[in-house]
Amino acid sequence: MSIHHIVLKYRLHILFSVLGFTLLFLNHSNNNNNNVAISSSDKLLPTQTALRNVKEPIDTETDRAIFWHIPKSGGTTLKWYYGCLGLVIANEVSVSNGHDTDESLQVWEHANGFKYVNADTTGLNGIDRAKSLGLGESGLADVMFTMFPHQISELLFPSGSKYKGRFFTMIRHPIERSASMFYYRRVAKHENENVYLPHLKNIDLATYLKRGGGDRNFMVSLLVNKLGGQVLTVEDLNTAKDMLRTKFLVGLTSKFEESVERFDHYFGYDRNGISTECKESLYPGKNRYGIP
Template identity: 45%
Template sequence: RYYGCMGLTAASETGIIDGHDKDETIQVWQRGNEKFPGLKLVNVDTSTREGIARAKKLGLAKSGLADIVFAPLPYFALTMFDPNHQARFFALFRHPIERAVSMFYYRQVASWERDPNVYKPDLAKVDIEDWLKNRGGKADVSNFLMSSLLGKRYFSEKDLEKAKEILRSKVLVGLLSKMEESVQRFDTYFGWYENNEKRSKCQESAIQKGVNRNPHESVEEGSEAWELLADLNYYDLQLYEYILELYEEQGRELFGEGVEQKVEESTTITSE
């Protein structure tokens, strides 16, 4: 919502609502509400493998219509691009266990989700520990980051090193725990500072106040649920430690004093 508020044209899961999944040609349409008027959307859904295939077929990358592409499945999203129509990747990362816990509670209330496998109101009656042990929750929260980057579910130490190299060479990383600082890095790198007054208002409404937040109980470190999640996210936890290091490294190398940013105009792609 922040970048939509900033006036950027986005490709995301929202692009196909109101019947736009039936469109036969690629186009931009506007949707808005009182808080975020005039959101500009490309009529594709880049959040699923099926949507990515449709976006590729319609020529999303070649069209140049999207300033930013939201893609939670980067391994598959890259198939939309080619050597003549490329993108730069940036992403906000969250601690894997915090993300897994948040997802458990999100699924209890997410009645707006189109995917029937996401919204599970019956989980409101289930303890997270019981869900992990007895109700099939393990598959939903196991090494999400690694799966997103590599497009598979079972990993080795070699896969971990491959994921690190992808992040190091391809991704401008941000941290959810340092949201405002991370967004400032993104805006600096991509040159999204043209309208400072608008940017300030968008920060206040979409970042500082937050959208799509779902307050919930936390899982204490050291608890049985925490340890279960740690075992399930063995590779993700190691990868996240590397992301923390990479965040500091990029801060020094890309955003240190006296460092100039020379960024060509292009589509950008992000994962949440």
């Protein structure tokens, strides 16, 4: 039985994701970077004012690049790639080697040769610490990685600040992402107990979905800041679509190489002329788990 048939049979709760993001992808396929439709909605979330529109020219003095890391969608590969380019990164590695107790911001070099600023923006506690250290206005991070677009926008770029976040992300089809996450959680011993679920080895994907596993509008919930199982509405879906269309530079894992090229061109990341060398060293499948 194919994944699509499984999902239909057990009615995986991803209606918002599939419908909304399919429409979004169709929109992006008909627009280049300089012709992105701007939402006509006047019901913006407060954090949307902290973000640049993707159509606006980049201001290197005040704009801060933030990658919204959606699990199992290529983000781990991009962390390696940007490290290879020599960019200064803010992610979970940033506070390793004792740097979680630093009292001021600094850029340090890991044994792998990559550069990090000592603030972890991937989680909520780390974002709070990054705010207290002044990461948003410092300009020390070339790329910040996070799973929480609302919180990082609100805390690092408060109302009235001249500094603004500029988001980009890599999106995977929600059905494929849910299935990939299922197989990953079976074997990811290095992850915490909320992610590594070895008991999943005893069931198949169909059973997992029947029991309520899978992607329950994960992306929409984060974009509109409705966490903890709050009920989502069609208005929430439309708000999420507007945010992605106007505030995010979107790449697709199904077109990974083209998406990386798009990001590099948009942000001017290939400063040292080594992107080709770094791309040749990429292993896009090293953190993927096959879907039968």
